[in-house]
Amino acid sequence: MRFDANRRQLLVGGAAMLGAGALMGRPAFADETALRLIFWGGQARADRTYGVADLYKAAHPDVTVTGEFLNWPDYWPKVATQTAGGNMPDIVQMDYRYIGEYARRGVLAPLDAYAGNGLDTAAIDKDQVANGTIDGKLYGISLGVATGAMITNAAAIEKAGIDFNPMGVTYDDLKAMAPDFAKANPGMVLTADGSGVELLFENWLRQRGKALYTPEGQVAFDAADVTEWFQIWNGLREAGACLSADEQALETGPQETTGLVRHKAATTFATSNQLVAFQALMPDTLGIAIYPMIAPNTAGGHYRNSSQFFSIANSSAAKDAAVAFVNFFATDPGAGKVLGVERGVPVSAKVRDAIAPDLDEPSRLAVKYVADLGAIAGDVPPAPPAAAGEVEVALKTKSQEVAFGQQSPEDAGPAFLDAVKDILNRAA
């Protein structure tokens, strides 16, 4: 309980002051700083992260970074529990969906004071710095550029001999190419059903000049948009171009549940930094493509998001040391070499240049994709409002209702809009 922790924090604070006083009187003792770091990911990411921690320790022997990692579903309850108990680790990995929630509740430390003063923000891409800015303050340092992307089964697509343009495919293309694809790849459809993917929906809205949310955090689309969105996907489903309802419903989140990995569909809607992970799961050569356009040469849908951030706990007793480590992590070329593109394309140009020669094929593809996207990408949207995570869940459920025929797109449009408004109101 936070109210318990306040008393405890007082005690800890008092002890720290005493300790500091004692230290000052004994200059012979080296200042050993211990930083706690928590992040989500698998062993592959952990190895790289700890590799960077070791590098850092070599350069700064008085700082020890102790890491802890968990998989995505376990990570958030643990961080929330630790924070509720007043025991938040110094450095916490954040996601764009949650950083707003944590930042607005005051548990993350604002980093503006460190910009240019311990935190080399000039070396980081401007839009990446902006991504970590909530309500005007900097709360997180982006660790990788990521954008929406279709991961494609390049081998199956090539087999079908269709004219699939990874950087320019449209929704109409998907429908048109479906029959030829199905003929060449029996048992497989061309694309997954993306009607429940919030990133894709947002991308589609942006191409039409709309958005998910206004800067004030209100809904920025209307019922007619939602109806048309579901109608597009119903059309694709009826034409056999995308996965059927129950095939798509098998995809519950983990990569191995996607139609792509199960060889039921040739594409899946993911993000650019997942190409490497998907490739590891499949023998077929994979490719990467944009989210479909609504018409040829329609720009503005994509934007350069951040795959994840490192944030600093407001309760951390070693903020300066933590900032120094995060700075090293994000902008040091040596660290970048250890990290590769596992977390996404590096956010600092000098790091990108340093690692370019050593990339393997899937990594190279991912980096090239993000770079080429510059031409058609639009501005980064404002930070999502609180309860944005709930809207994402609601879209998924609603899309399943429509796909299984429980609700028509005409009814689903107003129903979904009402649901979103309820969610935003409740969170306000």
Add this chain to the structure above:
Amino acid sequence: MAVDNTLPASGATSRPAAAPASWWSRFWAQNGSGYLFLLPWLIGFFCLTIGPALISLYLSFTDFDLLTQPDWVGAANYERIFTSDPKFVQSMKVTLFFVLFSVPLKLVFALAVAMLLNKGMKGLPIYRAVFYLPSLLGASVAIAVLWRKLFAGDGLVNHLLAYIGITGPSWISNPRYSLWTLIILAIWQFGSPMIIFLAGLRQIPNDMYEAASLDGASRWRQFVKITVPLLTPVIFFNAVIQTIDAFKSFTPAFIISSGTGNPINSTLFYTLYLYQEAFGFFRMGYASALAWVLLAIIAIFTAFSFLTSRYWVHYDD
């Protein structure tokens, strides 16, 4: 501590004259050993359980997002639960359906197999171990994979059904059938109640069966007249525990739906909904209210079970 009833109630003739016993020493003489034996549990209860439980009750009247201080909102959470929460209704439906079907089926299987194994046939230890193996998998992430392998559109079950000419749907991802795959999963792990039944069966002395066969009683009669009555405490235990567990069931749905409760919330177990509210949407206050509603429901059911148990459960005391 049993009071020696043979002493005269006013008793004192055999005892030396002493000052009248104080309330405390009387209490201690009568209840002392009871409370001494209860001491570990009492310590645990007061130090580890009651505090957090009361705090969670308090939190149920607040708006608590885990990261900042709780905000008192009175009965607003409860009001919302009972009047304007469709997900509450849905999760209640899902959970009740699950309890209604998985518990009886699980118990029937467990008892049947336990009886079969109680015969002492050849290979008994192997069979017993085999039937218990699934329960060892517990909360493994691997279960989700295995279940999909069985019940997806192209899974093993549909392969087998194809042999007899049936084209099955994707059981695990179709909202009409997905809950059944979870019910089957619960039944698949019937090992625990089976072991308990076995232990209970084993506690029935063999000579009772011998005496009955000598008297000419058929096996069925023996089952009905000896086994079932003597097994009733164990049946009662298994029924109550399995029902409570089924109401609280979380991990299978969490693992198989990856925490979503989908397709279309058809696997949104009550505790899964609670978990989403607490950790997914930063509404721990609301989740606490949901928890106490669940506790009330389970408590009512359990009390009802205990009250009616006197009519069919046969204890030896």
Add this chain to the structure above:
Amino acid sequence: MTTDVQRLTVVTGADDAGKRLRRKVLSVLAHIVLVGISIIMLYPLLWMLAASFRPENEIFSSTSLIPSSISLDSYFRGWNGLRVSFGTFFLNSFTISILSVAGNLAACSVTAFAFARLEFKGRGFWFALMLGTLMLPYQVTLIPQYVLFLNLGWVNSFLPLVVPKFLASDAFFIFLMVQFFRGIPKELDEAAMMDGCGPWRIYRKIMLPLSLPVLATAAVFTFIWTWDDFFGPLIYLSDQRTYTVTLGLRTFVDSSAESDWGGLFAMSILSLVPIFVFFLFFQRLLIEGIATTGMKR
């Protein structure tokens, strides 16, 4: 009745051969049924076993039960793949589970004895409360308990996982033992009391020996459930060197980054071994414990 017995012997003499044949057929049938059910029960596990021997990118692509090539790669990778070897996880899980067994057996049996056999004021009230602790979902007592243990300084150690067992926190086992204790005839207690035994001796000399089946059951379940528990370790253990097997298994798979399914399956199979062995060992006790329950009425 002699006449009945005579009739019985006459009857059995004539039908002996027929009865034996019928019994044999039934027994074969029973075995067939059992084997059939066993295959169904085991199929998911057999699939996992096969998958653990497959190369990584074939695990999800192929559907057959027999792997095209046997590779122990997943086992090596899984065992050493994490910075901390799986051997450490096994040791940790084992430690916690054994301690939990000790705690549960001691504390729950003592508590159950109080509820089942001792008369004291408020017994019904405490029993109801004890049952009540079974009904509250752990998700909501999680945070307050975490804060409690945090203030005690026990976080990031095994203490929050083990100490509650010694304080009879597992109401399931208390309830289970109560039901079993109530099945033991009270005459035995009363006879002992006549001999001047106090409750402690009754507990030790009568209750415990006669309850070996339920104690063995409690030991097996405690071990297995503690071994399989992941939420407790998730919240209270931060140092990877203190992780348990189930926690280690969960780090193999992460949907946002690369997963190691082969390693997961291989280590899952391996992790079944200790609990299975524990179970096999104790299931003998379950049977042998009956030898002493030849209770005469």
